[in-house]
Amino acid sequence: GQGLVSSDNFAIDTQLPTATIQLSDTALRAGETSVVTITFSEAVSGLTREALSAPNGTLSELITTDGGITWTGTYTPNADVTDATNQLVLNQTWVRDAAGNIGQGLVESDNFAIDTKLPTATIQLSDTALKAGEASTVTITFSEAVSGLTREALS
Known part of the structure; x- marks a missing residue:
């Protein structure tokens, strides 16, 4: 026999x-959250929040509305944290593409800062036993620099 025989097409x-x-948001303060967007090079399945480390906070469940290419969730920082060096880290072995290929390695977000520690204050009076005609100096010391303090804030 002469000639060529070809197979059916197949995908690789x-x-x-x-x-x-x-x-x-890469500078989170008390009461703020940040939308986290994970974009893959192709549609994947199997992604859950457990695939990501979320330091100093929590990550909501991740959802996709485009078949698995773009996934979003919400990161909420913990209270009482001051840390300028945070990154979300994705373990890609949790995901698989349509052909069954499993992701490899870790992917890190850019750095983000958290300052959810609320300022505290102490108030001291120079004289705590005032008589008619006397005055006292009031000193308010904050745990960190603040702005917007007016005498109306004191009662």
Whole structure:
């Protein structure tokens, strides 16, 4: 026999999915949260919040509305934290693409800062036993620099 015989077409996908992580707010204060967006190079499945480390805070469940390429969640910092060096870290072995390829390695977000420690204050009077005609100096000392203090804030 002469001639060529060809097989049916078949697909090859050996490319592993890769990801990037972005936060909508990289300087979080008390009461603030940040939207976390994880974008993959291709659609993936299996991503849960357990795949990410979330230092000094918590991450909501992750959702996708575009078939698994873009995933979003909300990061909420813990109270009483001051830390200028935080990163979310994704363990890509939690995800798999449509061909069954499992992600590899870790992906880190850019650095973000947290300052959820509320300022505290102490008040001291120079004279605590005032008589008619006397005055006392009031000294208010804060745990950190503050702004906006007026005498109306004191009662």
